[in-house]
Amino acid sequence: MTKTFRSILFYAGAVALSLPPVFVFVWMILTGLKTGVQNISYPPEFIFMPTLENFRAVFQQHNFFRYLMNSLIVAGLATGISLVLGLPAAYSIAKYRQGKIGILILVARMTPFVSYLLPWYIIFRHLKLIDTYTALTITHLIITLPMVIWVMVSFFEGMPEELEDAAMIDGCSRLQSFLMIVLPLVRNGIATSAILSFIFSWNQFLFSLILSGPKTKTVPVAVYNFISYGKIDWAGIGAAATLIVLPVSVFAFFVRRTIVQGLTMGALKD
Amino acid sequence: MKNAFSAVSRFIDRRQAFVYPAPAVIAIFFIVVIPIAYNLYLTFTKWTIGLGQPRWIGLGNFVELISDERVLNGVKVMVYFSGLSLSLELVLGLLIAVYFNREFKGSEIVQAIYIFPFAATPVAVALIWRIMLNPEIGVINYLLRSVGLPGSLWVSSPLTVIPALVMVDVWKWTPMITLIVLAGLKSLPHDPYEAARIDGANTFQIFWYVTLPLIRPVMIAALMLRSLDNLKEFDMIYTITQGGPGISSETLYLYSYNVGFSFFKAGYGSALMVVVFLIVLAFNVVMNRMRLRAQEI
Secondary structure, eight states, X not given: OHHHHHHHHHHHHHHHHHHHXXXXXXXXXXXXXXXXXXXXOSSOOSSOOOOOHHHHHHHHTSOHHHHHHHHHHHHHHHHHHHHHHHHHHHHHHHHHTOHHHHHHHHHHHHSOHHHHHHHHHHHHHHTXXXXXXXXXXXXXXXXXXXXXXXXXXXHHHTSOHHHHHHHHHTTOOHHHHIIIIIHHHTHHHHHHHHHHHHHHHHHOOHHHHHHOOTTTOOHHHHHHGGGSSSSOOHHHHXXXXXXXXXXXXXXXXXXXXXXXXXXXXXHHOO | OHHHHHHHXXXXXXXXXXXXXXXXXXXXXXXXXXXXXXXXXXXXXXXXXXEEEEEEOTTHHHHHHHTOXXXXXXXXXXXXXXXXXXHHHHHHHHHHHHHHOSOOTTHHHHHHHXXXXXXXXXXXXXXXXXHHTOTTTOHHXXXXXXXXXXXXXXXXXXXXXXXXXXXXXXXXHHHHHHHHHHHHHHTSOSHHHHHHHHTTOOHHHXXXXXXXXXXXXXXXXXXXXXXXXXXXXXXXXXXXXXXXXXXXXXXXXXXXXXXXXXXXXXXXXXXXXXXXXXXXXXXXXXHHHHHHHHHHO
16 A cells, blocks of 8 residues: 555655656647637637748748758758768777867857857858858858767677677778678667757857848748747747647657767766 | 769778768857957957958957956855856756656656746746846735735836846756756666665765765866856846846846947957956856766765
8 A cells, every 4th residue: 555655655756756848848838729819818828729820920920941951951061061070080089099189179168159150250250151051051060060079989889899890800901891881880879960960050059140141041030030029929939839849759758768879878988 | 973972982992980070060160269260359349340450459459458347246246146046056056956866657747848948938937037027017026925925126126136046047947957967866886875875874964975075076066067058148247237237137148248239349249248258268268177076975
């Protein structure tokens, strides 16, 4: 009896501790499903007739599909380039203990983003590259490339070396063994770093705020603009926020087990 | 063709330690090192973007920032915001991780729920928080009033704006710390626990004398990871308050952004950014020392 009671107590606590994340998520969706009037009524309405009108408006009046595509393109490019450049580098850092490159990565992560933004803004203004995918992708690489390397070093370090040695004895070149033996072995790590990179690029606000424009505006800037026209369109914000947050949440869900490993292992080892 | 390919392949194999990291290092040199160098150069100049050329003024910007009251305010806000949010996230993260550190049905669900605030786009959830924190019609004050508590002005008052922003930061990042510490707890050795139990230690004593020392390196690592972003918090503060009311939530980082991109003072803004970098660096150097010492024990 006491055991059942303690178990009930534990689950009550677990539900209470899970409420804050769930509540904000639910409130975001509810805001998107309410009309403008319902959103500013007091007391707040919990039960109401949901409407998809805001989602229609977000796509038709605010051209949100364009912004989603912009974000997809920039995050996709940044992630792809980061993997191509970052995977061999991380492998080498792990295998040959190249600590100096590691320090370079750390400095890149520590430097305030504004420190990069100012020079890049001046350069891109000069080259007339403001409001281009090039400018956004380059600046997003500042975040995603160090992140991919950071995460992958820990995965490469955790890989058994014997398998690679066996491949070399079988006559593989080192390049072949890297491409055909090593990379498939760390596919969990690749998936994790790719998704982390995608999430951080997708969520990136500061660079896009200054360097994007009408043609390349990404979703965080697009949703932010809902408040900058004098009056705040809360229903629109709810719908837009839901559309932005949903894809990255789903991605994170798939790699939830390895995300923690990837983010911490690098910090735990030297 | 095949010969050329195998020659390239042989070259790559022989110089693996050089060829593999080279493209990434070159890329980082161009996208990271050169901008930082340019930024450092600008700190010694006076220049309004779009007007004339940078003019060398030596240490003039650093002299100016010492007597700039908004710098002092920025440092105060930064210490208040980061000190409160980092310590709350760490303590709550640890306690919640200890709570969930057992086998139970639904642990998968908790993990899935806890990854959400981490992944959620900061600007998007900050806007939702801004709606929820509205003093008149926001749902948070409604819930407080419905259980008989007084509402708060939250981000609309200079007195409560920092605690309110801390609350949003704690909401977004405590789950991540929890997951990291939980992974650390699961990998701890069993022997010290058995020894403590045989010696008759109670739950609290086990937590204080066994778990806490063992988990300390993980905690410090999580703190370092978190501090990298927390000391440079931008999206959330900019979206919810833009540094207001007045300048009561303007961190040094936000001020450096304003100087650079609202006032277009490139030289002075760069000097402020360097100060922010030095603060982040100093914090991490101290933390790393603590971590290495904690690992030795």
